[in-house]
Amino acid sequence: MKTGRFIGVGLGPGDPDLMTVRAARLIGQAKVIAYPSLPGTESFAHQIAAPYISDNTHEIVLEIPMTTARGPAQAAYDFGAARIAEALDLGEDVVMLCEGDPFFYGSFMYLHARLAEHYSIDVVPGVTSVSAAAARAQLPLVARNEAFSVIPAPLPDDTIRKRMEASDSFAILKVGRHLGRIRALLVSLGLADRAHYVERATLENERILPLPEAPDPAPYFSLILVTKGADPWLKTQS
Amino acid sequence: MKTGRFIGVGLGPGDPDLMTVRAARLIGQAKVIAYPSLPGTESFAHQIAAPYISDNTHEIVLEIPMTTARGPAQAAYDFGAARIAEALDLGEDVVMLCEGDPFFYGSFMYLHARLAEHYSIDVVPGVTSVSAAAARAQLPLVARNEAFSVIPAPLPDDTIRKRMEASDSFAILKVGRHLGRIRALLVSLGLADRAHYVERATLENERILPLPEAPDPAPYFSLILVTKGADPWLKTQS
Known part of the structure; x- marks a missing residue:
């Protein structure tokens, strides 16, 4: 039997309207x-994805524990991959729903x-939370030859500081x-006055705040955008 | 009279299927x-955008010269902004088509x-060429606490080298x-053997090549993805 794909x-940042036309169609047909x-x-x-999911679609829920210990999450992914492989072996395509962009965290x-070696895989890219936050905060990120960085907050201070220094925007x-x-x-x-705090971009309870007003601790779905200075090209000469 | 918005x-990387549901709808109604x-x-x-544009849609073409001289491009943007402002002043919304993501280069x-001070602006984020290239090359970009950089090739060698060294993927x-x-x-x-060359991702004439086989010079719509090493979490324990 031919195995499924x-x-x-990628589902994009949260608003169902911001997934791609292809994503919406694939989910609807799955x-x-x-x-x-x-x-x-x-x-x-x-x-x-809910607005696009058809009735009678079979759902495989992958319960992934939120933990920094490797064992439990690894085991959950092993178990999930095995369940997906079962459906693929029966010749069914399996559409995996991925927040944001599938290959971006x-x-x-x-x-x-776990599955690429034995099955055909397709990846449909999505809008990242970074693009969504910039759009909602109306913050141009990078122009011309500016360099951009994405920096996870849990990294050590020293690492973060170096990357902040080396980037035009981050x-x-x-x-x-x-x-x-x-x-x-x-x-x-x-750089504090160049920083914007964005929480749950594109969702109903979205919040965009200057950094001093950001809640501490912040919720998980939050990020900070910093643009060091507008490229002078952004401005008109007149 | 109420001015338009x-x-x-954002149109995404090139395949019309990869723009967002909202982008397709806004273009169709414009x-x-x-x-x-x-x-x-x-x-x-x-x-x-062509597959979504309705008949009788009025089109404002902004002719932007490809030049590193600032004057001519500045003048073209000034002129384009004035034409868009004219339509907005007549109460019409103007949908601007943006390759990729509007705030990402x-x-x-x-x-x-030029227009934000005097008019209401909305931004619809799009899938970047970076996400699209990773999806097509099936190259996971960043996981967990890995840092990612976007580096324009025209920057000086020294600057590029430092940013390459400081990033897990770029x-x-x-x-x-x-x-x-x-x-x-x-x-x-x-890092040469960790580098993938991607040309015109998601378009009909897309090419994905190992770096040694990349054409020199490369066309404008090309990029190079480098991931330094798979996060060990990506692998199963067994």
Whole structure:
């Protein structure tokens, strides 16, 4: 029997209207979808995709524990990959719902690593939370030959500071309980007044705040955007 | 009279199927669209959006000369902004077609800078060429606490080298005639075999090649993706 395709579909930042035309169509036509979920909570990926999911679609829920210990998450991905492989072996395509973009900090990557050797895989890129936050905050990110960085907040201060210094613009992701530390770093570099805090971009309870007003700790789905200075080309000569 | 809204709409990387549901709808409903074009060539933005543009939509073509001299491009953006303002003053919304994501190296930023003070602006984020290239090359970009950089190839060697060293993964944009120089830098850092060349991602004439086989000079719509090493979490324990 011909095995099915495993299709990682980027859902974009949260507003269902911001997934791609292809993503919406693939989800609507899917007989089998898979998605990650924290045990005991509603899946954010499923929430975004819900308006497009057909009745009678079979759902494979991958319960992934939120932990920094490697064993439990590894085991969950192994188990999830095996369940997806079962459906693929039956000849069914499996559409995996991925928040944002599948290859940009997504759990899809862990399943891709486990299934790519034996199955055909497609990846549909999505709008990242970084692009969405910039759009909502109306903050041009990079122009011409400016360099951009994406920096996870849990990294050590020294690493973060060097990357902040080396970039024209940057996004700090996974802010959460690191907000105070990141704020202190930005203040020490004289960048605090160039920083914008964006929480749940494009969702109903979105908040966009100047850095001093940001909540500490911040929720998980929050990021900080910093643009060091407008490229002079952005301005008119007149 | 109430002035219209200026709406910057990200079109994604090139395949019309990869624009967002909202972008497709806004373009289809637009009475007035605007888009950049190199003088004498077909507009890439218009090409991407074509399947969604309605008959009788009024089109404002912004002819932007491809030049590193500031004067002519500045003047073209001033002139384009004035034409868009005219339509907005007549109460019409104007949908501006933006390749990729509007705030990620897009010409929309120059119009935003000229119009934001006096008009209501909306920005619809789009899938970047970076996400699209990673999806097509099936290359997971960043996981967990990895840092990512976007580095324009025209920057000086020293600047590029430092940014390459400081990142776990990175994309080199605007490769073009800089391909040989970028390749030499990657070889000197021992990263050449981790580099993937992606040309016109998601378009019909897309090419994905190992770096040694990349054409020199490369076309403008090409980029290089480098991931230094898979996060060990990507692998199964068994």
